[in-house]
Amino acid sequence: MILYIIIFFFIALILSMFGKGGGEFYVPILLTLGFSYQESATMTLFLLIISGITMSIVFHKKALIDWPVGIGVILTSATGSFLGGFVSADINPLYLKLIFSFLLLVSAYFLAKPIEKRKSFQSRFMWKRSCCNENYSVPVLIVFPLIFLVGFIAGMVGISGGGLIVPILLLIGNVPLRIAFATNSIMVLFSSAFGFLGHILKTSIDWHLTIFLALAIVAGAIVGANLSTRINIKHLKKIFIFILIFAALWMILKIFI
Numbered sequence: 001m002i003l004y005i006i007i008f009f010f011i012a013l014i015l016s017m018f019g020k021g022g023g024e025f026y027v028p029i030l031l032t033l034g035f036s037y038q039e040s041a042t043m044t045l046f047l048l049i050i051s052g053i054t055m056s057i058v059f060h061k062k063a064l065i066d067w068p069v070g071i072g073v074i075l076t077s078a079t080g081s082f083l084g085g086f087v088s089a090d091i092n093p094l095y096l097k098l099i100f101s102f103l104l105l106v107s108a109y110f111l112a113k114p115i116e117k118r119k120s121f122q123s124r125f126m127w128k129r130s131c132c133n134e135n136y137s138v139p140v141l142i143v144f145p146l147i148f149l150v151g152f153i154a155g156m157v158g159i160s161g162g163g164l165i166v167p168i169l170l171l172i173g174n175v176p177l178r179i180a181f182a183t184n185s186i187m188v189l190f191s192s193a194f195g196f197l198g199h200i201l202k203t204s205i206d207w208h209l210t211i212f213l214a215l216a217i218v219a220g221a222i223v224g225a226n227l228s229t230r231i232n233i234k235h236l237k238k239i240f241i242f243i244l245i246f247a248a249l250w251m252i253l254k255i256f257i
Contacts, residue, residue, distance in 0.1 A: 001209070001212065004029065004033070004213065005212055005213060005215075007029065008026070008029075008047075008213050008216045008217055008220070009216040009217070009219055009220040010220060011025050011220070012051055012217040012218075012219075012221045014224060016051065016055050016220065016223075016224030016225045017181070017224045017228040017236065018166070018181045018184070018228070018236075018239075018240050019055060019059070019162075019181040019182055019184035019185035019187075019228075020162060020163075020166075020184065020188065020243075021048040021051050021162070021188040021192060023048055024247065024251075026043075027040045027041060027044050030043055030044065033209075035206070038199070038202070038203045039203055039204075039205055039206070041199060041203075042203045043205045043206070043209075043210050045192045045195045045199055046192075046196055046200075046205070046214070047210070047213060047214055047217050048188055048192035048196075049189060049192045049193050049196055050214045050221075051188065051217050051218075051221050052185055052189025054217070054218050054221035054222055055182075055185035055188070058221070058225035058226060059181075059225055059228075062229050063132050064131070064132050064181075064182035064183075064229070065131075065182045065183050065185070065186060066129055066131040066175070066179055066183050067183075067186070068129075069138060069169075069173075069175070069183055070183040070184075070186045071186075073147055073169070073183070073184075073187055074187050076144045076147045076148050077150065077151030077154070077161055077165060077187065077191075078151065078191065078194075079151065080147070080148040080151025080153075080154075081151040081152070081154055081191075084151065084152040084153060094255060096153055097251055097254075097255050098252070100153060100154070100164070100251065101248040101251045101252050104244050104245070107163075107164060107167035108245050110167075111167060111170065111171065111237060111240070111241050111244070112241050125139070125141050126140070127139075127140045129175075131179050132176070132178070132179055134176045134179060136174045136176060137174055138173045138174060138175065139172065139173070139174070143169070146172065147165055147168060150164045150168065151165075162184055162187060163244060165184065166184050169183070177236060177237060178228065178229065181228060181236075181240075185225075
């Protein structure tokens, strides 16, 4: 148990720097402990709720969360995810996972380009925002349709879609790096909360182990979220690009295993 607590702590520490939950890693680990897929998914969703709450509290105290944009992202992606899940039975998930992985790699490529070589996206309707001493304008007619599309594809695949939503906010939404990461933390909280409610009505879990893992995640998320505000933005972006590439390769690997 101590080994798994340490593993969950470090996963939470690393991913919370980017406002990410880490469900794609928790589920496989719990499966190795002998839990069924339903039990693993339910436990993971609870752990993501804890992670989301912890990250949101830390980032909110540091005034890094753009709540209006975050709520807009949640509602848009949730709508797309619901519709995607509704039609998922008619589409081969293999192709969707490959597309999603490809888009993650494309996002990593464009994030790696120097900022001065990128153009700020403009549209007829720009949502002027101010957060954490940063001023920026979000092209709503471009960003939110793309987030809906990502949510739709993610819903068909059965994942959250945060790995692509954050790059959209960064590359197209003109949202500053730290604010995009922090704002994504509330999406982790709300999406996992609704998912957990649906699972716990049908699945019982090992609360003893879950509570211990949750405590490890709280500690890791506190450390990671605080580190996110202290690490140089250039280093933070490089780590995030690495995570996008790793997530894409991880998804491709799971397709063929």
